[in-house]
Amino acid sequence: MAITIGYIGSEHSVKTVKTIARQHPTIQVRTYLYGKPSEISKLHRQAAKETDIICFSGIVSFYYRDRNCENKPFIITPFHEYMIAASILTCLINFNARISELSIDLPDRSILLDIQNDITFQLNPLHVYDYQWIYNDSQEKKLSIQEITAFHETLYIEKQTKMAITSIHYVYDLLKKRNVPVIYMVDTERNIEEILYEASKRVLFSQLQDGMLSILYISLKDKTPLTLKQFEIIMNTIKPLPEYRIFDKEKR
Numbered sequence: 001m002a003i004t005i006g007y008i009g010s011e012h013s014v015k016t017v018k019t020i021a022r023q024h025p026t027i028q029v030r031t032y033l034y035g036k037p038s039e040i041s042k043l044h045r046q047a048a049k050e051t052d053i054i055c056f057s058g059i060v061s062f063y064y065r066d067r068n069c070e071n072k073p074f075i076i077t078p079f080h081e082y083m084i085a086a087s088i089l090t091c092l093i094n095f096n097a098r099i100s101e102l103s104i105d106l107p108d109r110s111i112l113l114d115i116q117n118d119i120t121f122q123l124n125p126l127h128v129y130d131y132q133w134i135y136n137d138s139q140e141k142k143l144s145i146q147e148i149t150a151f152h153e154t155l156y157i158e159k160q161t162k163m164a165i166t167s168i169h170y171v172y173d174l175l176k177k178r179n180v181p182v183i184y185m186v187d188t189e190r191n192i193e194e195i196l197y198e199a200s201k202r203v204l205f206s207q208l209q210d211g212m213l214s215i216l217y218i219s220l221k222d223k224t225p226l227t228l229k230q231f232e233i234i235m236n237t238i239k240p241l242p243e244y245r246i247f248d249k250e251k252r
Contacts (some may be wrong), residue, residue: 003203005196006047008032008040008065009057010169012184013077013192020193027196036170037143040064048072052203055195059107060143060168063134073206075199077192079107079167081115086186087165095181101162103155105129105148105171106185127161149174156180 007017007029014031021029030051032043040061047054048069056062056076065074084106091097099121106112109130116122129151133139148171152164164182166172175182 002028003053003200004051005029005199005203006032006051006054007057007196008034008043008047008054008061010034010061012169012172013057013187016187016189016192017196020189020196024193024196027200029196034061036145037061037064041066044069053199055199058167059134063137063143073202075195075202077195079111080191081111082191083167083185083187084112084115086188087183090183090186091163091165095163095183097163099123102165103127103129103152103161103163104165105131105151106167107131107134124160127155143168145170145174149178152182153178153180 005028007014009017009031011033014033017029017031021027030047032047034040034043037060041064044054044066045068048066051072053073053075056065056074058077058079062074062076084104087104088099088102091102092099100123102123104112104123104127106128107130109128109132112123112128129148131143131148133141134143145168148166148168152161152166152171152175155161156164162181164175164180165185166175166182167185169184172182172184
């Protein structure tokens, strides 16, 4: 049985996923592209009807999901150290920017701090915008695209920075329109590929579990057959099975 993976992401990540899917015919992916976070919940509802499992391109798309679709299996593309390190190196090598001339937005500042401690460099803390609250599902805040865009643009206009690194594709598009030098945070195709394979494995494992035959054998000391009422009491104390039959040992 073919597995269909739904992928919810921005134009950048969706383009990458389509490239990977063409290279791996065993992975069937249906993509759902959003421009603004407000569009995600509708796409999530659609994907929940059309696919076996949903991949979110990151924590932003996951946060803006439709919380009424919780029964559909999902997986989130993680935010990791490589994305930050590779993005900073790209700015240093390809754009001749210095560490002190960079601004960055990201969902988890602690990962940046870990990298800084490991390789002993320091971004100006005032040049870092994080939205770590987004990992807290109980929060009901809205991610302000305009605020993040203004953060980078103001630093650039004031000549405090020469280059912006953003983790949000829509921010990237806005900064480009405003002529602010910017790159979208670098990620590897391998990371996305591993997420797609992990999604496939989860669905296959779930299907395998659903197809397993479970047998429960109950033997009474006095050999008397179970009554239907006794059987129902026993079944109510264990995890319900999708189907069961009563076998009378004496009649086999």
